[in-house]
Amino acid sequence: MAQLSTQPYKGTRDFFPEDMRFREAMFSVMHRVVRSYGFDQIDAPIVEPVDLYLAKTSEEIVGQQIYSFKDRGDRLVAIRPEMTPTVARMVAQRFQQTPKPIRWYSIPNVWRYEQPGKGRLREHWQLNCDIFGAASEQLADLELLQLAVDLLRGYGASDAHFKIYLSHRAILNGVLGDELQLPQDKWANVARMMDKRAKVKPEAYAAMLEAEGVSAGQRANLDLFLNDKIDYLKARPQLGGASYIVELMQALENLGLGNYIEYDPAVVRGFDYYTGMVFEVFDTHPENRRSLFGGGRYNNLVGAFGKETLNAVGFGMGDVTLEDFLRTHRLLNDQPRQVELYIALLDEKLAAHALKLASQLRQRGKTCEVSLGAAKLGKQIQEAEKKQIARVIILGEDEVASSVYSVKTLATGEQQKLTLEQI
Amino acid sequence: MAQLSTQPYKGTRDFFPEDMRFREAMFSVMHRVVRSYGFDQIDAPIVEPVDLYLAKTSEEIVGQQIYSFKDRGDRLVAIRPEMTPTVARMVAQRFQQTPKPIRWYSIPNVWRYEQPGKGRLREHWQLNCDIFGAASEQLADLELLQLAVDLLRGYGASDAHFKIYLSHRAILNGVLGDELQLPQDKWANVARMMDKRAKVKPEAYAAMLEAEGVSAGQRANLDLFLNDKIDYLKARPQLGGASYIVELMQALENLGLGNYIEYDPAVVRGFDYYTGMVFEVFDTHPENRRSLFGGGRYNNLVGAFGKETLNAVGFGMGDVTLEDFLRTHRLLNDQPRQVELYIALLDEKLAAHALKLASQLRQRGKTCEVSLGAAKLGKQIQEAEKKQIARVIILGEDEVASSVYSVKTLATGEQQKLTLEQI
Structure with missing residues (x-):
């Protein structure tokens, strides 16, 4: 068989640990700010019947950009090109028993068949925030705009950005x-x-x-x-x-x-x-002057499910353009790893003790990697450095016998003898 | 046009706020425990070339259960039925420059065309934990089993469960x-x-x-x-x-x-x-005695990408069976909403003040919902109760004039006059 490619599907991204740390830092601001407004998180299947999009998405998207196919039961389905029709479907399912206004958010991945380019990929993630059934449409519009501002301010952005x-x-x-x-x-x-x-x-x-x-x-x-x-x-x-x-x-x-x-x-x-x-x-940056995200009021969408009209306002913010914005303005940078301790093994016979020590440290709330095999100490310390771990516990027979551990701080080279409680 | 269904695609789930809170509580234990071992989170596109699964997934899955289709560029692709081939692809892409052992985890959604039943859905989420390139395979196997135990213990489960x-x-x-x-x-x-x-x-x-x-x-x-x-x-x-x-x-x-x-x-x-x-x-429970999850050592998978063999061990734990386990043993229950304050409006003219007050409260770290429209006070308090919010700020003209706010604790009916700092 031909050798398999290690690259992801065209126009999509693999998220390696450093990518994922950045994404999580980006998303954590979304969660914090949006939740502070009382928005509840929702989620839904990534596949929906094509009918949902035929009814409620632009013709350009359904005709040229949607990922659609027939399932094994001959249903015509699609990978979601956007979240709003799904949210409207879910609101229609629940809106009678749910206290209004309904404030829902989600951070789904969505798919469009596009020619990939700057800020344009086939799969991206998108923060969706929507308010349904507010007594005052103007108040809902105001709150949504306030939220849009607060979201970017949550990353430290100002009206200069x-x-x-x-x-x-x-x-x-x-x-x-x-x-x-x-x-x-x-x-x-x-x-x-x-x-x-x-x-x-x-x-x-x-x-x-x-x-x-x-x-x-x-x-x-x-x-x-x-x-x-x-x-x-x-x-x-x-x-x-x-x-x-x-x-x-x-x-x-x-x-x-x-x-x-x-x-x-x-x-x-x-x-x-x-x-x-x-x-x-x-974005106001001269090199990145383009739309970051947008939204508006859409009062007719829920009606497609045969329920009475429900007023609705919302926006969708994509992760690709947001990342460009944050990196252009240096509002969010790469995030370091957060592993505190590395247990280096002087002898593989001490492995059980290392795994047990790691377990005790974790019970005390520490993050701890064990060297899974005894190489030369210098090599293990190098591995710990490459893994961006600050401190190394050097486990030899003396340490096992005394339960007092040599702990090396890599940045300073300083080495201390510490008990479990002191580490 | 025929009325659209409000139900999700067969064999899949919508996650309404209470479902999402449960899922997040379930996932947060995964993140905490797995990260305490030094595992790094990764993610990848939900679509991969079918070739990846033809090479590395069982025939039953590819032949009968995979969601595959041709994209607009005539590539045969699939929605991932499992994460391991993708992880192996990503390891192959990076394994030379990445310090060993590589510990990666992810919580992807995966798709299989199955007849839905108890514990068996078409879309489910799955914690995947894998260790690659450990010097000692036995130590890696030991750590993975230790992690599997710690994960369930992270929910309070013991050897009785x-x-x-x-x-x-x-x-x-x-x-x-x-x-x-x-x-x-x-x-x-x-x-x-x-x-x-x-x-x-x-x-x-x-x-x-x-x-x-x-x-x-x-x-x-x-x-x-x-x-x-x-x-x-x-x-x-x-x-x-x-x-x-x-x-x-x-x-x-x-x-x-x-x-x-x-x-x-x-x-x-x-x-x-x-x-x-x-x-x-x-699961040891007499009513739920079945496999929760599993895994093992798979040393040949990365080799399919033309790189040298890399030893690997891992497991995948599905959210549906885990939820059954946790609910059967009452280890994790429904999670309450976490919104602290509700601002009730006595007059819509005070809306700007309400939105500003909410903003100030959020800056102080509070979660705060504003009533988006002035109904009768009793009705607004009912809404706050339905929304499981503990305290209501009643905003009238006196409050706006004095910046001293009436705050009602719903559980006791107690009402206090508080400044912004005291709320």
Whole structure:
């Protein structure tokens, strides 16, 4: 048989111990901050029926990026490309007996068939936080944004490191429909062109819009919308979502979060399911200026399970872009190993004593590795150094006889005679 | 469109908050005990090329139980049915630069297409612990068995709750080949019949063996092997694995683990890859008397990646059977929610103050839920009770003006006026 590759599947990662320590340090901040808000952790199978995603995920993902297949019972299933449809399914299963608001979070791995690149892999982990059934949607939106800020602050980030841009799904629709009077079938294309506005020459931008049937007058109104930002909304309280965003910005200011958050009319979010406030968190670093994560309000998703509509707001934050952010700003670095003691064996006959001593040390809360075989002492000490262990217990016949152990601190070379209790 | 089901895929589980708390409590013991031995955590993608399993997993699993499919790049891949081939792949990738012994653990989810039943699901989680490249194989085997005992003791289990039965792959081969002189193509069938010995009538057992060409004399020898246990080995030091097991049992006795471990000639383990010591951990409870987990030595697995042979020993412990064990013996029960405070809102206008107060409490290390909307106070207190929160801060205009808060302890009904620092 051909030799097997030692590499992981394309676009995925193996997590070796140092990778795992970094990931765990990253996740532990998530657990701590999110739990401090009263969010409960959930989890679910990594495989779901494809129907769940056909109903509730964008066509691009289901058509081109989903990992789907038929199981041995001829069911069409998929490896989850995102967690939100699963969370909505679980809420629908339990929402009547669960006290509201429901605050749930999870850190699942999700799969998309993509061409791997910077910040884009086929498997990544994603913190998902969602609030369901809040009496006040505005309060839930506020809390979720507060949480998004606190999460990054949990890593030591400040308003110098990131900015949250928010908008409302109704605003763009109102501008394109009510203000510009564009037919609805043009909206998606025009929104895509707006997205390109900063990246192409003004003439090219004008030509694109003209080709889509947008007149010079309509374009001027669109420019006003994009340039005047919050002032545009304030002047048009009748515009759907406008006064909501004006109020939300004021409330965020009152909460002391004004420096973190801006209204940005260009924020749309790719997914089809958002119904209200939407936001994107951007890295402000000149070399990493891109979206870190985002989310918004999606009030219609749970309804797909035949239950009444339940209001919902949430976000998903990927580990790959977060790691780039944390490393770019040096907010989180590699994490050292945390093993305290190494028991070096001068003679294999003493092995039983070493394993017993290790057991006693562990009962006292110590972390302890035993050398599984007696090599030369120098070699064993080298192994302990490579394993980043601070202290070595040198176990010879004298130590076994007296129960007083030679303990060497590797950083200083200092050697002490200690009893079990003193180690 | 047809209404979507709220149920998870057949044979899998949703983890609601109470399930997740139990799972986390269960896993936290694993992390603590395994790390105290100096094991490093790893992880890997849940999808691997099918080739990896064709080379290194039993035919039954690959042929009948694996979740495999072609990806969009026409690669034949599978959702992992077990973790060991992946761990071997990762060791092969790194083993030259990694100080030995390598102690790695992981708690992956794994998938098998099975008919769901008690203790048998399509997705389950599994603690995997492996030791690679130990200078002394016997010391590594000893440490792994010590760890298996300590893991269950970590939940409060004792020798009254479980027993580890161990054997050696060479022993059975030696008995069937050298002692009974049976041709090798009969070994697997005879081993299966031995497994049925306790479950069928003696005559039926004799008839089965006879049909397989086992004479009455050979059967008597086989009975001796199964009945005499360790004495059979002691009488035949030339039998492969025999003296090793006799020594190992003595070393375990010296380690104070004698009560936990027995030699059992019937332990074989299904997998094809074991090469030395094998073991199964059994629940001793009369209603749950079955295998909890098992493992053994597999020295040839890493070699499939073209590297030199690396000695390896490990086990995999599934969460479903472990949960049954822990609940049967009442060693681990449902875990309560851990949210300390609930802020009830008397008026929605006070929301900003509530969110700010919550933020200050969280900065002081408290866990705090805010009522996202002002309902009647009684209803909010009910919600807090349902959410198992011990104390409620009642936020009205007086509280906002004075920064002195009414705090109600739900269990006693006691109400106090406290400042932020006192809460």
